[in-house]
Amino acid sequence: MSEETMVAVGEIEAEKNDFEVLHSKSPVFYPVYERKSDLKHQTHYCPGCGHGIVHKLVAEAVQDLSLQDRTILVSPVGCAVFAYYYLDVGNVQVAHGRAPAAATGLARACPGQVVISYQGDGDLAAIGTAEIVHAANRGEKICVIFVNNAIYGMTGGQMAPTTLVGQTSTTSPWGRRPANEGYPIHMCELLATLEAPVYIERVALCDNKNIMKARRAIRKALEIQRDGGGFAFVEVLSPCPTIWGLDPVVARNWVAEKMVPVFPLNVFRDRKPEPLPNGGPKQRSVAEVLELAAAADDEAFPVNHPSHSFQTLTVKVAGSGGQGALLLGQLLAEMGLREGLEVSWLPSYGPEMRSGSAHCHVCVSKERIGSPLISHPDVLIAMNEISLRKFAPQVGPHGLILYNREKLPENFVAPEARVVCVPASEIADKLGSTKAANMVLLGALLEETGCLGADTALRVIEQKVKKVELLKTNREALEAGRQFVDTEVWTGAESQPDGFAE
Ligand SMILES: Cc1ncc(C[n+]2csc(CCOP(=O)(O)OP(=O)(O)O)c2C)c(N)n1
Ligand code: SF4
Helix, strand or coil, rough: CCCCCECCCCCCCCCCCCCCCCCCCCCEEECEECCCHHCCCCCCCEEEHHHHHHHHHHHHHHHHHHHCEEEEEEECCCHHHHHHCCCCCCEECCCCCCHHHHHHHHHCCCCCCCEEEEHHHHHHHCCCCCHHHHHHCCCCCEEEEEEEEECCCCCCCCCCCCCCCCCCCEECCCCEEEHHHCCCCCCCHHHCCCCCEEEEEEECCCCCCHHHHHHHHHHHHHHHCCCCCCEEEEHHHHCHHHHHCCCCCHHHHHHHHHHHHHHEEEEEECCCCCCCCHHCCCCCHHHHHCCHHHHHHHCCCCCCCCCCCEEEEEEEEEEEEHHHHHHHHHHHHHHHHCCEEEEEEEEEEEEEEEEEEEEEEEEECCCCCCCCCCCCCCCEEEEEEEHHHHHHHHHCCEEEHHHHHHHHCCCCCCCCCCCEECCCCHHHHHHCCCCHHHHHHHHHHCCCCCCCCHHHHHHHHHHHHCCCCHHHHHHHHHHHHHHHHHHHCCCCCCCCCCCCCC
């Protein structure tokens, strides 16, 4: 074991002792928790913190129910952010408050998996109030473990929605006053007003008896998920000795004496999930939803697997709203799919529907794509001057810039990348629709780079554009873009900084 690692406390090697081991670490915990050298003898939780106990209860329930290979834990922003360092299950960490939304996606995309949304009170009852209410209201098949310690722990003790009346915090140093800060929110009671949840219980980590009740509640919530049940919610009143400024034992007692009277322990809902008519909505695969399966079966349009000259090609298409920059990116991604590549398309646009700036990141690759975000594209298609000035510096010396004008603007310092100026809007105008400028640029890109097949482009356009008139113009525009590169750019062409061939 390296110096950077530590063996968790409680790992007992039974064979070295002559007594029976009754307590041992659940195999659902990783055997080693990796931490930096000076911290290697401790977990990242403070002594007496409730999160450690809840982790243990979750690990034991997952183990007892044989769910380790079926469990996906969604960890929050808050002190429990590093839950994935401890629990050896599927792990996803999400943005503040978004755990129920992410859990919804996971549970729906992976039926048969047990999805746990693990959240603190700031995460669940402040920034994430909408997510939890709507996930509960939809009756998502997830188990929510809500660790209520009446404060924001991670950020140093700001008031939470659950902070008690009179309790001091860094943002209510005078103590919470209902007239100014309102009353503590009771999440169990609030969610119990909804129809869909099947199980809602509040428990407390104030003594061993109550910890055993918490154990049963967590187990039950997971059993419901195992059996394909519905929305299960367990609120755990939990000590935060550090922020409360209390000794761990006193903090435990504080849970019993101060929190339990405000947040009564109770089973607020325990009902059998009602079977959905016809077994609920039909589960469809992603390929089916995106009509890829049907497309793959389309005899008139078989998936084509030409050999591509690139491993990964990244393209940024930028212009103003209404110019079709986003659509051009979508077409490229669709073409990549049709040619058997991995693809991603990420749009970015402002609030204006027309004339605001809009751009998209497109990646087509022979490998799985790590991130759809592209900081340094191989190709920039700049549909207007603003986009050219903004994004050209991102393109490397071996990259390509296609610019939608006859020549580069005055006083524009040409980058090292190859620049091809294509008066796409003018060409499209002559064909009857300025809107087809994006197709002219698509044609130019295909001719200039040979990255994807022009046949594939035609097929994709035919599939996407239903109006006969528009389809005709788009076909012509695609061809005109190719012709332009063939006749105006390639003829004796060395790349010129102003975009013209000599
Ligand atoms: C969008 C966003 N807003 C604010 C923060 C700062 N932040 C980090 S943790 C946290 C509150 C955590 O409190 P809680 O959910 O009660 O968890 P605890 O740390 O007490 O377990 C806040 C406000 C953030 N990380 N992201
Ligand atoms: S600050 Fe509170 S919630 Fe966070 S680890 Fe420490 S005791 Fe636990």
